[in-house]
Amino acid sequence: MALETCGSCLSCLLIPLALWSIVVNILLYFPNGKASHAASYQLPNYVWYFEGICFSGVMILLLAVILITLECSMFYRCCQSESCNKTYRSFISIVLALLGVAFSGYSCIIFTLGLIQGPFCNSSGGWDYIFKDTAGGYLTDYPAWSRCTEPVNIVEWNIILLSILIALSGLQLIICFLKVAAELKRTLCGTYSVFVQVTKYLRSFHQHLQVSLASAICLS
DSSP states (O other): OHHHHTHHHHHHHHHHHHHHHHHHHHHTTSGGGOSHHHHTTOSOGGGGGOHHHIIIIIIHHHHHHHHHHHHSTTSOOOSSSHHHHHHHHHHHHHHHHHHHHHHHHHHHHHHHHHHHHOOOEEETTEEEOTTGGGTTGGGGOGGGGGGOOBSTTHHHHHHHHHHHHHHHHHHHHHHHHHHHHHHHHHHHHHHHHHHHHHHHHHHHHHHHHHHHHHHHHHHO
16 A cells, blocks of 8 residues: 555655766766866766666656656546546556666666776776776775776776766666556556456346346246
8 A cells, every 4th residue: 555655756756866867977977077088088988878867867857757747636537437547547657667677777787887897097008997807806906996097086986976876776776666566556456446346237237137037027
């Protein structure tokens, strides 16, 4: 019951998460607040996927707005029956929530791969992904971080921002899953209640038909 009543709350939570995702992803393009490295394309390749801006950002934001609109009582009635209208809206919400799962899940995977690969930085051997062969082991090898001489503190910058993006997209993924579960429960329960009403009507009609047939036989 709590999951159903909090469906609109789940949709509203997606909005700040999407906005934060956009802001944090933009910060990845400006290590230490400088735009020179972005202008020279001296940034990790995963950053150029724009997944934090497009997928876990703008796309999730649009889905959240549509979901909130669907939950509004003033939404356009697509059917004559109220139960039909609610079922139709729940079906659309399920499809949108599944899209949210896909968008946030994709973003979470890309952010994780970017974190494992490590930053693109300048070292004694030139610009390269010097931690790409460590399979993420550099995350706990703090002395190795000093091998990146430019941009300054780029390892810490990438780790912090990518970790935040992973957390944000992970929360979006969980919320979208909960949204799917809430709408499925609402749809199935609504369908079951309609089925029960139809069954009762058919049973009453059958009993009335039996009585009518019995009366007809007696009169004959």
